[in-house]
Amino acid sequence: MSANRPAAVVVLAAGEGTRMKSKTPKVLHEIAGRSLVGHVVSAAQELEPEHLVVVVGHAREQVRGHLEAHYAGTRTAVQEEQNGTGHAVRMALEELGKTPEGTVVVVCGDTPLLSGETLKALAGTHAADGNAVTVLTAEVPDSTGYGRIVRDAGTGAVTEIVEHKDASAAQLAIREINSGVFAFDGKLLAEALGQVRTDNSQGEEYLTDVLSILREAGHRVGASVAGDHREILGINNRVQLAEARGLLNQRLLERAMMAGVTIVDPSSVLVDVAVTFEADAVILPGTQLLGATHIAEDAVVGPNTRLQNTRVGKGARVDNTVADTAVVGEGASVGPYAYLRPGTNLGTKAKAGTYVEMKNATIGEGTKVPHLSYVGDATIGEYTNIGAASVFVNYDGEAKHHTTVGSHCKTGSDNMFVAPVTIGDGAYTAAGSVITKDVPAGALAVARGQQRNIEGWVARKRPGSAAAQAALVASEDSASES
Numbered sequence: 001m002s003a004n005r006p007a008a009v010v011v012l013a014a015g016e017g018t019r020m021k022s023k024t025p026k027v028l029h030e031i032a033g034r035s036l037v038g039h040v041v042s043a044a045q046e047l048e049p050e051h052l053v054v055v056v057g058h059a060r061e062q063v064r065g066h067l068e069a070h071y072a073g074t075r076t077a078v079q080e081e082q083n084g085t086g087h088a089v090r091m092a093l094e095e096l097g098k099t100p101e102g103t104v105v106v107v108c109g110d111t112p113l114l115s116g117e118t119l120k121a122l123a124g125t126h127a128a129d130g131n132a133v134t135v136l137t138a139e140v141p142d143s144t145g146y147g148r149i150v151r152d153a154g155t156g157a158v159t160e161i162v163e164h165k166d167a168s169a170a171q172l173a174i175r176e177i178n179s180g181v182f183a184f185d186g187k188l189l190a191e192a193l194g195q196v197r198t199d200n201s202q203g204e205e206y207l208t209d210v211l212s213i214l215r216e217a218g219h220r221v222g223a224s225v226a227g228d229h230r231e232i233l234g235i236n237n238r239v240q241l242a243e244a245r246g247l248l249n250q251r252l253l254e255r256a257m258m259a260g261v262t263i264v265d266p267s268s269v270l271v272d273v274a275v276t277f278e279a280d281a282v283i284l285p286g287t288q289l290l291g292a293t294h295i296a297e298d299a300v301v302g303p304n305t306r307l308q309n310t311r312v313g314k315g316a317r318v319d320n321t322v323a324d325t326a327v328v329g330e331g332a333s334v335g336p337y338a339y340l341r342p343g344t345n346l347g348t349k350a351k352a353g354t355y356v357e358m359k360n361a362t363i364g365e366g367t368k369v370p371h372l373s374y375v376g377d378a379t380i381g382e383y384t385n386i387g388a389a390s391v392f393v394n395y396d397g398e399a400k401h402h403t404t405v406g407s408h409c410k411t412g413s414d415n416m417f418v419a420p421v422t423i424g425d426g427a428y429t430a431a432g433s434v435i436t437k438d439v440p441a442g443a444l445a446v447a448r449g450q451q452r453n454i455e456g457w458v459a460r461k462r463p464g465s466a467a468a469q470a471a472l473v474a475s476e477d478s479a480s481e482s
Contacts, residue, residue: 004123007102013037013109014057014079019237025059027109028066031245033272036235039112041071046116047164053092055079062394072075084204086196093190095436104313107181110235112244118226125224126183132219133211136181137363138229146177149223161208187212381407388413418458
């Protein structure tokens with residue numbers, strides 16, 4: 001195991017978070033497609049620790065289930081009663097069953113902006129300086145309310161952490177603050193936790209007491225300064241949740257733009273952490289990219305588009321569209337005002353046009369569904385054109401059925417394809433048809449009543465109406481022309 005690789009990372013996630021005023025545990029609230037504790041666990045996993053333990057308490061089964069579902073290899077320790085941060089870490093060490101040999105990093109489960117890079121720097125500083133404890137600190141514009149970091153002027157070692165209410169005038173001027181994130185020597189941590197007292201106003205075991213215990217025993221306490229003070233921001237209410245979402249969104253968009261993605265108006269674009277881009281993709285205003293969405297090279301997405309778990313191919317155009325778990329092929333065109341539901345797979349250079357909805361549909365290369373149509377539970381071949389106002393009638397009230405349309409077909413406007421039905425390659429269907437039987441390849445299907453004109457019906461049935469008057473004038477004009 002490398003010197004910078006921790007023996008364990010402990011994530012503190014046992015609190016209730018009452019200020020969120022929510023039935024959802026605080027650490028399971030989401031920003032950018034990931035829970036708060038999920039962000040912290042993901043950052044911790046970048047350290048490749050030997051053990052990763054999340055301390056749970058409030059709503060423990062819900063939090064544990066979330067971790068088991070999304071973060072394999074994560075262990076949990078239960079803090080039956082929330083008796084302080086020191087007690088929580090002690091529960092984590094007991095879960096491990098033995099004293100960790102090496103570094104133990106302790107992080108808070110409500111700091112979603114904390115990055116793996118910052119944790120690596122903390123672990124690296126801890127190992128390089130040979131500290132018993134290394135505190136992650138940050139220099140903030142306004143340190144009001146935070147614990148101040150007091151250092152030895154000669155060595156730079158941390159001599160104490162002074163809470164705001166206890167700070168002198170000189171200490172109040174200090175802008176370096178405690179983040180609540182630490183790297184410990186595992187053996188010394190375990191020994192010191194056994195000496196932590198509860199004779200304080202809260203009757204709790206404070207993890208910060210470990211620092212003074214080790215310092216008084218002659219061990220060195222150091223610090224690692226975060227490059228961006230915003231990384232240490234904790235979430236306690238919905239306002240802070242929204243602020244963190246904004247900061248994380250900015251970070252994600254800047255990363256994309258530096259990698260060659262054009263984002264025309266970053267203030268109006270929202271992305272999740274799992275979204276990926278290729279260089280020269282273009283994102284227009286009012287766009288939300290959620291889940292594991294991928295935007296390929298030269299694709300243009302937006303404006304006013306929401307894509308979730310959707311892949312957009314090279315050079316595709318997606319305009320004013322909602323899509324969920326869909327695939328848009330290379331050079332394909334979607335929208336405006338289209339809805340691609342789960343299971344939609346739009347082929348190369350295919351089109352899902354204005355007011356088109358698709359679900360569980362595979363659309364072949366070059367095939368067009370230009371406008372005002374619903375395509376559900378269907379397979380359509382290559383270079384077929386589906387007429388306007390067509391509906392794939394896939395539901396009989398109890399079960400869904402499949403429709404297959406071949407390649408190079410031309411279907412008329414206002415068609416109903418009543419599944420299960422197959423339209424052969426090269427077939428045509430007439431406008432206004434209700435197709436209930438298979439159509440052979442190369443055939444023309446006509447499924448509509450014969451037109452019959454009843455002369456003079458309006459004059460007899462609607463005498464005196466505007467329609468009757470208009471018909472009379474037209475009749476007289478026709479007679480005069482002849």
